[in-house]
Amino acid sequence: MYSLHLSAEQIEFRDMIRDFVAQEVKPVAIKPERLEPLEQPLLTDLLEKASSMGLRTMALSEDKGGAGADALTSCIVAEELAVGDVDIAAVLAETSALSHILFDKLMSPAQRERLLPAFASDDRFHLAYADREPETDTRIGVAYHQKRAEGRIATKATRASNGDWVLNGTKSGVPNAPVAKLFIVSAEAEVDGKSGPHLFIVPAGVPSLTVRAMPQAKRAFHGIGGAVTLSDCHVPADNLIKGDAALLDTVRLHDMAINLGIGRAAYEAALEYSGIRVQGGKCIIEHQATATRLADIVISLDVARNTVWRAAYASDHPDAVSDRSLPDLPLAAMARVFTSTAVYRAAKDAAELFGAMGVMRDMPLQKYIHDAFICLRSGDGNADAKLRIAETLAGIRPA
Amino acid sequence: MYSLHLSAEQIEFRDMIRDFVAQEVKPVAIKPERLEPLEQPLLTDLLEKASSMGLRTMALSEDKGGAGADALTSCIVAEELAVGDVDIAAVLAETSALSHILFDKLMSPAQRERLLPAFASDDRFHLAYADREPETDTRIGVAYHQKRAEGRIATKATRASNGDWVLNGTKSGVPNAPVAKLFIVSAEAEVDGKSGPHLFIVPAGVPSLTVRAMPQAKRAFHGIGGAVTLSDCHVPADNLIKGDAALLDTVRLHDMAINLGIGRAAYEAALEYSGIRVQGGKCIIEHQATATRLADIVISLDVARNTVWRAAYASDHPDAVSDRSLPDLPLAAMARVFTSTAVYRAAKDAAELFGAMGVMRDMPLQKYIHDAFICLRSGDGNADAKLRIAETLAGIRPA
Amino acid sequence: MDFSLNDEQRAWQMKARKFADEVLRPASLARDRIADPAKTIDWDIIKQGSKLGFRTAVVPKEYGGHAIDFVTQALVMAELARGDSAMSKAFSQCWKWSHLISMACTQDQKDRFLKPFMADDTFVLGKGITEPSGGSDNRLPPDDPKAGVKLRAVRDGDDWILNGEKTFIANGNVGKLFFLDVRTDPNAPLRNAVTLFLVPKDTPGFRVGKVFNKSGWRFYQNGEMIFENARVPHANVIGEVNGAYAKSTGDASGDLFGDLELAANALGVCDAACEQSINLARTATQGGKLLKEQQVVQLKINRMCALTEALRSFVMRVAYEHDQRAHSANAGLVMNLATDIIQEVAELNADIHDSAGILDENADKLVRDAFIWSHLAGDAVQRMKVSRRVLK
């Protein structure tokens, strides 16, 4: 039965994080020196504190030490964290999502036994999925509605004489790379006599794996990222992952939730300010012009959140699509196009209410616009996402 | 627990109506002579057929002969019907919604016993709520964020010597007026020594109640409407309604569902056509320009539906607001602003794909635009709705 | 840089404004309301306008016309459209003739067709491009010889025999003379396969089919044209056989004019919309105060006026550039943009009326008229065509 009630745990979780953000994150995050869109060190103390609250392992199943949170709960949490600090939200969401896919789904029991304890017990242990390569073009673009060639992976894994896998190649734009202690790396390899793409577990901290952090100005995502170079990087034979690699190809729902958090932060600032700032003898919220602007902002954010949550629900419950409760459409991609567009607009509208303060680097509004702009351009961008959506409408389903 | 699964009955109901629309309504509704935005007689045969399927009494509780459908189910049904014919959808939705409020909630047992049998057994028995008056201005407008005077009702009910109520006044823009057999009329009356607004049950078919149908060009809603004039209209003393009149003030959610149906009809026509129409040697859906357009349409309709459904759920489940699963915001008003804007845009975009055919009166696309335009201007309009939303925001400050 | 008008331009503008105020606007809504699409035209209005010179405004002076320049044309079209967009178009539709005749027709053709055109106040013209299989391929011609124009002409002695159909043709049912794109080579790609013909209404084998029932621009009728072994003399070919598309990029191009026409007409509609909203805001009240005191109304009127004045500036610049024969993408750009502007301005006007609680038929008519631009001036194909010129 259709129900929009959250569970008591979800609401409690939300309150807890909202409180944590208000009390601990926000006071640090809105310090002028943290608002510049330049290089900003990750707030590692707060990141660790949030980890210790269980947010790093939230999606991991309870029997493995996590909270077994579903995609919806993860989105709720990511949004609340992002209201405080997008980068903390992104790093935690990434590790949490990967921990579930990796430890609950992809790994063999032996792999899990070998690697889970270190991960579960270390608040600074993050995960990263190193897949994209510098020359890869994942866009549809000109190939819209045409057959596309299979993506090729330049990174190679070969067998050493001792049975080890030896990886060579470069991955770029890898979220969490600079803080990850364990990587999942995609590479071309011959397994059981057949060549193809495979996944390998590669621990950080060995000289044959080097990470070069990306300048923040170059990021198309929040958190922290970097390029990963593997130079004759040896990993044990058992570090080959035999599970279904497609599990990693899901749309990153938490990105959208973080996007919502940015919009929320801008909206909350604007709403508060509009009740303080006086113009023509009245608070600006008492003017029709401000009222209309605030209504536009709240509508678009609220509608966007509802759309993101539905995409999250659909990812947790594919049966809701198969029983036709939900439409058989790329709901996550649609949510992303809508949300990123709406939040960018909302952040600009919110900033406009602040006048000149809306463009000052020591004030938060310009940062929200900048953060929303990063979401707008993330992935392959909305123009490409629309082509993908249209292919689905035309009956062309991605494999 | 959050769940977007529809019940088996909801899906079955939807399929049944979708089928009815495809087989019986659409073939009649898209006849060229029915597509002109001029005077169009209501399709009474189909209206009756739909009534006999239970759609007229859908929201009425099961023990009173209805199906006890909640607001969400009513929205699903109204949308599906509106894909076929907006006016049938609107008349049925209006009667159904009123039947629930009137017979399940407002009437005394004695009133119900007297009036329900005739209503329940007659497929042509419709209901109308006659409230708005020609001179009434319900807009916020200049009074935004200021104290507003209580609305005054010009229609008066006085006591006759035999105890009857005698009503005098004129109501305008009453949905369903020309087909209603029973009216709920608001009037100023002295009850128990106190003057104030009250509701009266007034049967149609008496000379002292006259209905003048509104020209369709003047409607700001779908279905059929008219002005109601009461001239010394006598009703028995027991026709005074003692229940809570505020129950009738809820936002008409089915209007939004009908709006979605209009968008669906436009989208479905555009999707079909884009797979047939050839340009430059390819179906137009194979062109990026069309793809982008279709993606925009499907995103906005799908997002709008999700928003309307949530508003419907919230109206059925106020506890979801009080337990903070849903935000304490005017969700229905927000859904209306979003939906009416999105559907109008979607209908125009869909029509553009049809070239010159998109403006021909014997083709459906211009009708969808016209129908969406009516939704855009319904009620007090979106500009006023935004002021209302902002007033709520001004009372809800984030911590 | 000089935005002022010379005396002649100003005189034409004033004449058009007066005609629009006194004749077009008072008749506008009544003609719009007529249900039968074949009965919306009012020949009396055409005659009155013709006597004032609006029908023949662009004919060279040596043939008795007025040879007004592009700037004047833009002014007249905008002023007439302020009264009624479709009526303005009914006059300006005749103007392509003058462009074509002065640039591309032979002396014989001028004698045979221009004289009767000048003599008859109800002689209106049409041009047929679109066919049942569509119009876009004719705007952005692909290489495939099967794409585009299917109306076929086969040479038979001194005549050509035409078979096929044109559809959605403006004045198709009321015009007395038509310019038609006809396929004269079935095997070549469109750009080398089409010939431009002059076809009079009384051509044997030509008949009018249905009259289209448009949601906007109702005064200005569109019809289906059916050719069954219609016989047209070779003497009615304009320019070279198979050369219609080559011609249409030069000065003889009707499209060059058409771009400006749609933009200038849109400007007139925007002027009408602004006028309606400003008048309403100054006179109507809500809650005891004039509408113009409300911020939401002020913001909408600001947007309407800003877009309208931007469009006016761009239209007048393009008209000037046309007079200088300075070809650029600007004519296409202003036409495309006019689509967005006319629709936004007309919708804002309706919105201001709606939120004042006033269902205004005039405001609604402007919205319906404005939607015509979607397929005539601003669909994706037309925008891409202009863009390809920019990106060349």
Add this chain to the structure above:
Amino acid sequence: MDFSLNDEQRAWQMKARKFADEVLRPASLARDRIADPAKTIDWDIIKQGSKLGFRTAVVPKEYGGHAIDFVTQALVMAELARGDSAMSKAFSQCWKWSHLISMACTQDQKDRFLKPFMADDTFVLGKGITEPSGGSDNRLPPDDPKAGVKLRAVRDGDDWILNGEKTFIANGNVGKLFFLDVRTDPNAPLRNAVTLFLVPKDTPGFRVGKVFNKSGWRFYQNGEMIFENARVPHANVIGEVNGAYAKSTGDASGDLFGDLELAANALGVCDAACEQSINLARTATQGGKLLKEQQVVQLKINRMCALTEALRSFVMRVAYEHDQRAHSANAGLVMNLATDIIQEVAELNADIHDSAGILDENADKLVRDAFIWSHLAGDAVQRMKVSRRVLK
């Protein structure tokens, strides 16, 4: 109607284009990247531009200036902004001076301030309106005497003693002379309570506060100005005491110029954005084909070019109208609309780069620069102010 430029206008345009291409653009990104907001200005660029006449372009010829007309001003601002929007503003900010001096200052004031201004290539100017309590009330003054300007001046013999602050003042930290709106009557509504003062940088009691760290227009610095018993001679009052707002509606109004300035500068940014996108579409490939072959890219470039050309047409028309001293709401409208256009065009340019997989710092800079317009040219108050003029 004439859109052509005369030789002098063309010469200034070419000089500005060359300076923008050779000096401004190459330095643009490097200055933008400087983290310290007080260190972004490059005095060498100011000097070079000054020697070419850009700083003093509007000073009357009798004082050694060039007295370029508004059309030329618009051309120069747009060309310089094509190189770098903030650098263009750094020059044009000095132009208000010439408007004010020629229209409103006394001969003595002209002698005391114009001569040093002409002599020093690094002499730049500022005008202070906004205060910590806000700027909007100064744009749309309410009747309440408590609203608006709080920087207070009290007469003391031949001097005035100033106390208070101005904030977000362009060139506030680098200018050598300022025009300041100062409250000289604490009890009257704003429009009758403010006097315009000339205040040199070295005025005792005046100091610079913080330098603002803006997200865009970084070259062009804004500062806080603090007045603690600052002593300014009565001889530095411009016009009448309490008469600043009366003046500002006439020819002496800096705002009249300011409206055009922001619109013309936006035009230059749009030109830069179109140029970037068109170059990218012609050279970058995706899936083995040039970007320009993709319909989605074509549609975006169409929109960018159409908006840019509409803005150009409107800007040049307003410049012409200014030269004719034909006052209307157009200057305000073009400024408001420039906000929407510069942002849409800059964002589409970034979008085209993004979807090509190219994170382009120049494209991003244009988006940041464009956002400056939101509060300078296009916030609700500014739009309503213009609208009220239309609705009067």
